[in-house]
Structure formats: structure tokens, C-alpha cells
Amino acid sequence: MTDKPAIAIDQLSKTYAGGKQALDNVSFDVPRGQIFGLLGPNGAGKSTLINILAGLVNKTSGKAHVWGFDIDEDHRNAKASIGIVPQEILFDPFFTPAEALEIQAGLYGIPKDKRRTAELLEAVKLTDKANAYARTLSGGMKRRLLVAKAMVHSPPILVLDEPTAGVDIDLRQQLWDYVRSLHARGVTVVLTTHYLEEAEELCDRIAIINHGKLIANEPTRDLLSKAQDKEVVVTCDKPFSSMPSDDRFKKIEQLGDDVIAITYAKDKVHAGEVLRLLEREGYDIVDVRTREPDLEDVFLDLTRGAA
Numbered sequence: 001m002t003d004k005p006a007i008a009i010d011q012l013s014k015t016y017a018g019g020k021q022a023l024d025n026v027s028f029d030v031p032r033g034q035i036f037g038l039l040g041p042n043g044a045g046k047s048t049l050i051n052i053l054a055g056l057v058n059k060t061s062g063k064a065h066v067w068g069f070d071i072d073e074d075h076r077n078a079k080a081s082i083g084i085v086p087q088e089i090l091f092d093p094f095f096t097p098a099e100a101l102e103i104q105a106g107l108y109g110i111p112k113d114k115r116r117t118a119e120l121l122e123a124v125k126l127t128d129k130a131n132a133y134a135r136t137l138s139g140g141m142k143r144r145l146l147v148a149k150a151m152v153h154s155p156p157i158l159v160l161d162e163p164t165a166g167v168d169i170d171l172r173q174q175l176w177d178y179v180r181s182l183h184a185r186g187v188t189v190v191l192t193t194h195y196l197e198e199a200e201e202l203c204d205r206i207a208i209i210n211h212g213k214l215i216a217n218e219p220t221r222d223l224l225s226k227a228q229d230k231e232v233v234v235t236c237d238k239p240f241s242s243m244p245s246d247d248r249f250k251k252i253e254q255l256g257d258d259v260i261a262i263t264y265a266k267d268k269v270h271a272g273e274v275l276r277l278l279e280r281e282g283y284d285i286v287d288v289r290t291r292e293p294d295l296e297d298v299f300l301d302l303t304r305g306a307a
């Protein structure tokens with residue numbers, strides 16, 4: 001059992017009633033104990049996939065297992081194994097955070113003496129708001145309460161759908177810290193995000209969905225190494241009289257009289273050749289900076305390529 005993936009998705013497809021195909025034969029595994037990123041442009045199918053796992057959307061075809069339990073055949077155990085933090089903030093405004101957690105625990109049939117309300121409130125830094133009405137909480141506090149609600153039944157998997165959309169940098173950092181602490185305690189975390197730097201910072205592995213199809217599923221490091229473009233910013237000893245050119249350069253941008261940024265495909269040319277070309281044209285190199293490609297470059301390469 002322990003060698004089974006946390007989530008196994010096998011040839012999953014979903015076509016909505018109006019005919020829109022949101023998922024097209026998607027297969028991938030989420031290994032246990034990882035922080036796994038599910039990325040994709042707006043409308044790619046991420047929420048559809050998560051809602052299928054949550055039992056909120058019926059799949060059209062394919063299979064999914066959560067913690068080894070088939071979501072069709074062993075729906076109860078599958079549901080008990082996953083906590084989902086939805087994208088939209090929905091609460092009854094008249095309950096307090098403590099009450100909201102108690103009610104949620106009741107829904108999962110957790111006996112009163114096994115509930116962890118105080119511990120969960122503490123974990124998401126809401127202890128001092130335990131008895132405030134939900135409607136008086138800030139957006140960030142509401143989001144943290146949703147995370148606590150998703151954890152009441154201590155599931156081994158936590159799924160966060162856009163956890164930091166619209167939250168400020170401080171709160172984002174706090175949520176990241178909480179995700180990391182859950183991960184350190186062995187919880188498998190799946191998160192969808194629009195913030196690529198969030199995925200780059202947190203995730204061990206990333207899957208990318210585009211137009212309902214899986215177009216990448218790799219360790220974050222391997223994905224990053226796929227970026228084709230590199231940039232070198234060079235400061236020379238004198239102003240440029242004309243722009244150097246070479247067919248292998250993808251973009252040349254003058255950033256100052258004597259500063260130039262050259263973007264090139266790393267499989268076609270090396271930084272050294274770029275610098276030699278400038279020297280051949282009579283410029284002495286004063287300073288050089290390179291910019292490593294980030295996840296955004298890879299994401300754009302992949303999603304454009306598959307568009």
C-alpha cells in the first residue's frame with residue numbers, strides 16, 4: 001500500500017453538458033509525501049480535475065484513485081483521504097471559526113474528544129479569532145480558515161486550489177510556511193496556482209495542463225532545465241554605435257548607451273560566443289550578467305508550443 005501513489009489519475013476525461021471538453025485523457029500520479037504543483041492557463045481544466053477528485057464533478061471516463069481508493073468503488077475512503085481547499089471562499093457568515101471547524105468535524109463523523117479545533121486554529125494563526133463571526137474576518141483569514149477546515153479529518157492529502165490568489169505577500173508567506181510544515185509532517189500537498197514563482201519555490205514536481213491535456217509532468221528541477229532561452233546582459237566600454245546582430249540571437253535590447261541584453265537559445269549558442277562577437281566588433285566587455293530561465297519561460301514555451 002505504501003508504494004502506491006497518493007493520487008493516481010488514469011485516462012481521465014470530462015466533457016461538460018454543453019459539449020466543452022475540459023479534460024482529455026489525462027494520466028499522471030502524485031507521489032506520496034511531495035508538494036505537487038498542478039499548473040495551467042485559465043480554463044485549462046485544473047479545477048475540473050480537482051472537483052472530480054473531491055466528488056463534486058462527475059468524470060466522463062477514466063479512473064482515479066486517492067490514497068489507493070477508487071473514487072467510484074470506494075468513494076468513502078477516497079473522500080476521507082483528501083482535504084480540499086476550494087478556490088472560492090464560501091462560509092456561513094454567522095458561524096465563528098471554532099464553530100465552523102466543529103461543524104466540519106461533525107460532518108466527517110469525528111467524535112468530540114478526537115477533534116482538533118484549537119490545534120488547527122493555532123496552526124493557521126486564528127486562535128484570537130476563534131469566536132469572531134466569519135463575516136468579520138479578512139479575506140486572508142477566511143482563506144486560512146478554509147485550510148483548517150480541509151484538515152479537520154487529518155487527511156494524508158491536502159489539495160489547495162489557488163491558495164494565494166489575491167492575498168498579500170505576508171499572508172502568502174504564512175500560507176507557504178504552513179504548507180511546508182504540513183509537508184514536513186508527511187502530508188502530500190497538491191496545489192494549483194497561477195503564480196509560477198510559487199510553484200517554483202514550493203513544488204517538488206509539477207504537472208502542466210493546457211486545453212485539457214497533460215503537457216508536462218516532471219520534477220521541478222528537470223522542468224526548469226528545459227527552458228531554451230537564456231539572456232546575457234553585457235556592459236561595454238563605450239556606447240554602442242550600432243546593434244550587433246547574429247541569426248542565432250532571438251532578441252537584442254539596448255538597456256543603456258553601453259548596456260545590451262541579448263536573448264539566445266542555449267542549444268544554439270553559448271554566452272562565450274556572444275561575448276566574442278561583441279569583442280570582434282570592437283567593444284571591450286566591462287561587466288556581464290546572465291539571467292537563468294525560470295518556470296515562467298518554460299511554461300510559456302510549453303503552453304505556446306501546444307496551443
Ligand SMILES: Nc1ncnc2c1ncn2[C@@H]1O[C@H](COP(=O)(O)OP(=O)(O)OP(=O)(O)O)[C@@H](O)[C@H]1O
Pocket residue numbers: 016017018020021022040041042043044045046047048049
Ligand atoms: N460546469 C461547467 N459547465 C460547462 N463548462 C465548464 C464548467 N466548468 C468549467 N467549464 C469549462 O471547462 C474548462 C475548464 O475549466 P476549469 O475551471 O477546470 O479550468 P481551470 O484550469 O481551473 O481554470 P482557472 O484557473 O481559470 O480556474 C473551461 O473552458 C471552462 O469554461
